[in-house]
Amino acid sequence: MVGFADGGFGGLRAMDVTDLAMVPDGVDLGEAATLPVAAGTALRALEQAGPLLGRSVRRGVRFGGDGAVQGGDGEGRTFEVLIDLTLDAQDAETVERFEETLARAEEVLELRRLFGSPDYFVRVAVADLAAYEAFLSQRVMTIPRIKNVTSHFTMKNVKPVPERAPMGSSRTPR
Structure with a gap:
């Protein structure tokens, strides 16, 4: 099982049963355990980006x-x-x-x-x-x-598109 909850990490945690999900057969438990972190990171990135209606968002690439x-x-x-x-x-x-x-x-x-x-x-x-x-x-x-x-x-890419800093990052692109 994997749980989705706010807060820290621990070996044991009391959770509401509605925050639990079965890990499907064939899915590595280590990978499944990263889902709450990945989901939280994605949510924070979307929150930092602000309203997305009418903006271009690249999905699945x-x-x-x-x-x-x-x-x-x-x-x-x-x-x-x-x-x-x-x-x-x-x-x-x-x-x-x-x-x-x-x-x-x-x-x-x-x-x-x-x-x-x-x-x-x-x-x-x-x-x-x-x-x-x-x-x-x-x-x-x-x-x-x-x-x-x-x-x-393209025969040759003389000047590639510069690398962009990740959303929420303070570093400037190279």
């Missing part, structure tokens, strides 16, 4: 030690593609449907609406070229009113 983007399923996503995308209409329904659809795709790391041409800049991370083809043909090109898609593959 982490960067491995080798810089590879990994999804919540642990699949390494080392193939990054930059996409310029233009719609053939700019009415509210078309724009809203496009943005909502792409924003939900876990492969999409960044989605920017631009002034001028193209209409959007999209940064995606997938496992390989075959996964990108599947993403493009099954997820992007099925969205109505897409006029043009141009994919860019």
Whole structure:
């Protein structure tokens, strides 16, 4: 069993039965014991971030030690593609449907609406070229009113995005 409660740690603790949960078969007890700490840390980070409505929050994505983007399923996503995308209409329904659809795709790391041409800049991370083809043909090109898609593959990253300090940290980025 694992318990969720405020306060310190101890070998024995009196708890309300509603704060207990069964550890499923196959889950390491050491890992299960870290859940209350992880949940508390995540909650504190969200509280420090303030209201999140209307803000971009990255879910289920982490960067491995080798810089590879990994999804919540642990699949390494080392193939990054930059996409310029233009719609053939700019009415509210078309724009809203496009943005909502792409924003939900876990492969999409960044989605920017631009002034001028193209209409959007999209940064995606997938496992390989075959996964990108599947993403493009099954997820992007099925969205109505897409006029043009141009994919860019990086030859060399001359100046990578600087590392950001963790939320709540006082240290400055390098």
